[in-house]
Amino acid sequence: MIYLGILEDDAEIRQTLTEYFSRQPGFTCAVSKGDVVSFMEAWDEQVKLDMVLSDIGLPGESGIQGIQRIKRRSPRCQVVMLTVYDDPEKIFQALCAGATGYLLKQTPLQKIREGLISLRDGGAPMSPGVARKVVAYFNPRSAEDLEEKLTPREAQILQAIEEGLTNKETAIRLDISLETVKTHIKNIYQKLEVNSRHALISGKYKKQP
Amino acid sequence: MIYLGILEDDAEIRQTLTEYFSRQPGFTCAVSKGDVVSFMEAWDEQVKLDMVLSDIGLPGESGIQGIQRIKRRSPRCQVVMLTVYDDPEKIFQALCAGATGYLLKQTPLQKIREGLISLRDGGAPMSPGVARKVVAYFNPRSAEDLEEKLTPREAQILQAIEEGLTNKETAIRLDISLETVKTHIKNIYQKLEVNSRHALISGKYKKQP
DNA sequence: GTATCTCTCCCTCTTTTGGGGGAGGAAATT
DNA sequence: AATTTCCTCCCCCAAAAGAGGGAGAGATAC
Known part of the structure; x- marks a missing residue:
């Protein structure tokens, strides 16, 4: 039984x-409130x-x-x-706060139910677009993205810094x-x-469209 | 048609x-090789x-x-x-290399097919356990995890450094x-x-069980 | 040609970081 | 009473990072 x-x-x-969910076998809706x-x-x-x-948009404290x-x-x-919010900002805030799933409100009830069951079984329910944004976080910034801004050499330097190398180590690597x-x-x-290099390492400069 | x-x-x-996939309408299996x-x-x-x-485990170059x-x-x-590998190591390597999905080999063919269709529609197919590990990456290290090692004050300092603050800014924040x-x-x-603080920011110290 | 871009290297300067040491006070544990 | 832990602050110093400037060589574009 899922409470x-x-x-x-x-x-x-x-x-x-x-x-x-009250009608669903295996579920018990124990608490249900609006804030x-x-x-x-x-x-x-x-x-x-x-x-x-x-939900995320709640009166008073947010979700x-x-x-x-x-x-x-x-x-x-x-x-x-x-929630209705599908922007990376909210998604990452939620995950960083400890959420283990992120579904959009357009999700049909049956899919929500499947998501919760998957959650119980060790999964992490996410709407497709959300999953893509989460995965994109790890994907390398596509060449097109940075090539507009950075020269090839600069991209190599950036790469080294992101790996945590010092300037000296970077100099040696690139000779x-x-x-x-x-x-x-x-x-x-x-x-x-x-x-600062901290901003580079934590990726604060990345556009997240 | 998906090629x-x-x-x-x-x-x-x-x-x-x-x-x-050759039999599936909407799919064309254009290339199929073993390395x-x-x-x-x-x-x-x-x-x-x-x-x-x-696959990941391939003869010669890896997946x-x-x-x-x-x-x-x-x-x-x-x-x-x-792939059969469900360890965080492989998962993050794959995503960081540019993969947009990660399914375990036990996934039934129908689910793989659904995953690929979801991918085409802007999703990122992941097996439940994989999704959980990816989401866990963002989740805060559980208090238990660090409290074993760090004192409360140290945890605050770590927090500030992770946010990219300098030592001086941290000093001001904590007075x-x-x-x-x-x-x-x-x-x-x-x-x-x-x-170095770089290791903290990039989270190199985090245990990923 | 001229201009622009890229990559390379040098200088000075301040600030920040990291590593080493020590030390006092408060609180809890033994 | 003694020990330990935690938080606080100080000294020293070397290394690294960041900001400002300039400058030459090669390629490419106009």
């Missing part, structure tokens, strides 16, 4: 979800929730903040976002002088509008 | 895949491949290296790994002296066995 919490401010949607604070209050100490289906609250109370409880490496780096910083 | 390439060394599996070199040779200039289903070759010839061609920040950082480095 489910629902955090969704739209009364109609919340009711639809609650009724749907984070009431949700946490309604979450009785005795009730153990396995997972929570949460992202809700994740952290939920995780603090019950680290083992999994949180799946169910050029330390000064040249520094010159390239200065140019890279200008082009990418950053001013 | 598909198959890169799989086990002749039996390769034949099963090739025959299956990277023959694959690239057999990939005729005139043939445009939309996606490639590739990971194959991704890069494929991407160089045709950046728009998507690569989906189909302590620059020297104290440096002391904490020295201790963190010792505990996590690294010796």
Whole structure:
């Protein structure tokens, strides 16, 4: 049996979800509220929730903040976002806050149900477009993307920095002088509008369309 | 119509895949080989491949290296790994090399087919366990994980460094002296066995079980 | 030709980082 | 009472990084 919490401010949607999952064998909809604070209050100490289906745009505290609250109370409880936001910003915020799934609101109820079951079995339900954005995070920035801005040599330097090499190590790898490496780096910083290698390593300059 | 390439060394599996997709309406299995070199040779200039289903453990060049070759010839061609390896190491290597999907070999043919269609439609097919590992990458290291090693204060310092703050900025944020920040950082480095903030930012110290 | 771009290298300068040491106070544990 | 842990701060110093400047060689484009 999956004990489910629902955090969704739209009364109609919340009711639809609650009724749907209440009818599903194997599911028990234990808590269902429209904002984070009431949700946490309604979450009785005795009730153990396995997972929570949460909206992001909520009155008061956002669903992202809700994740952290939920995780603090019950680290083992999994949180799946169910939202209209499909921008990388929100997706990564949610995942970084501890969400284990991210579904778009257009997802049909049956698919949501399948997602939650997959979650219980060790999966991480994501809508296709969301999964693509998450995977794209790891994919190398396509050559086209940087070739517009960086020269081939600069791209090599960037690569080395991203690997955590120092300027000296980079100079040795490319067999050029330390000064040249520094010159390239200065140019890279200008082009990418950053001013430290930390920004490069953490990828803050990356466009995430 | 999806033009598909198959890169799989086990002749039996390769034949099963090739025959299956050849029979599927909407699919054309254009290239099917058992190693990277023959694959690239057999990939005729005139043939445009939309996606490639590739094993990782191949004789000669690995499937990971194959991704890069494929991407160089045709950046728009998507690569989906189909492999027995479910360890984070291989998964992240594949994604970082440019793979847009990662399926385990136990995946039934119908699911593979659904995955490829989802890929065409902007998704990123992943087996449930794989998706979970990818999402876990973003999830915060569970408190238990670091609390064993780092003191609360050290965790705050680490947090600041991960955000790209300098020591001075960190000192201001936590309202302590620059020297104290440096002391904490020295201790963190010792505990996590690294010796530069780059390693912290790129997360090289993280255990990925 | 001239201009532009790229890659190379050099200079000076300040700031930041990392490594080594020590040390005091507070709190909890033994 | 003694020990340990944690947080705080200080000293030293060497290395690295970042910002500013300039400059020459080669290729390409106009």
